[in-house]
Amino acid sequence: MSTLxxxxxxxxxxxxxxxxxxxxxxxxxxxxxxxxxxxxxxxxNSVERSLALAIAGLILLLPANLFPVLSLEVLGRHQQQTIFSSAMALYEDSLPLVSLCILLFAILVPCTKFLLQAYLSLALHLRRRWPGLPLAMRALHHLDEWSMLEVYLISVLVSVVKLVDMAEVHPGLGLYSLGALILITALSSSQMDEDLFWHQIDDLSSPAEDAPSEGARHE
Structure with a gap:
């Protein structure tokens, strides 16, 4: 059999x-x-690094979204805000577009990005020709430009500066998890060797990958 x-x-x-x-x-x-x-x-070791960072990102997504980012106390009234609750509050304040942007770019896009990166890295690490690898790689490349967790963090910090004179503001576990998640996101983008990923995807998709097994069947 001829190979390319x-x-x-x-x-x-x-x-x-x-x-x-x-x-x-x-x-x-x-x-x-x-x-x-x-x-x-x-x-x-770009594949192994990408896999480890993707798993770390998926783990950090849980506390970043489940635990409060900020806790406010005004005149004895205590209120906690998570990323999701802040998006819902904006929706109730007749700002559905801003609420949708937070849900997409602060929750859905980062989660999808880390899932795709884990899927690709695990497939290449195990040398498995799983379905949709080229499509997942293209989607990951585009989603990497739309993850805007740092923009949300900056908006939280601006809110803290404005509210600190009117209320007692306490950072929550979600804020620290969000900061760590932003760091993991930046590392996952910088440590991923896209050229290597594409070449390994091409190798898995080429007929040469099936050559040893086919030869074994003829023996």
Whole structure:
């Protein structure tokens, strides 16, 4: 059975410049000589790191959404706010679009992003050709640009500054979990070697992956 030769070229995703794929090892970054955009960001054990960070992100999503971000006490009245309850409060205040943005970009998008990253990393780590890997990789690339947890955190900090003179404000466990989740999100994006992921997905999808098992059946 004939197999396809590995592609030794790479195209810039910004200016479409076609280049010969460089030989890289360790922590190295390759930039396009024409437009300066990043082509390859190589990290050792990128698949395993991405899997660990995705699992950590999924774990942190629970306390970040279940526990209160802030606790307010005004004239003896105590109130706690989570990310979900703050979105519902905005909906009740006739701000459905803002409420929807919080639900999407602070809860749904980060959760989907970590689920896709865990799915991809686990499949590549186990060398399993699970369904929908190319589609999951494309979706992960686009969702990475729409996770806006840091914007929500900044809005919380602005609210604290404005409310501190009118009420007693106490940070909750959800706020610390949200800060840790933002750090994990940034690390998962920076440590993921997309070029390596795409090449391993192509390897799993190529007929060459089936060659050993087919040869074993002929023996």
């Amino acid at each position: 030769a590995p592609d030794t070229r790479i195209a810039c995703h910004e200016c479409d410049l076609l280049l010969s794929r460089p030989e890289i090892s360790g922590d190295q970054v390759v930039y396009c000589p024409r437009c300066g955009s990043r082509l390859i960001s190589s990290h050792p």
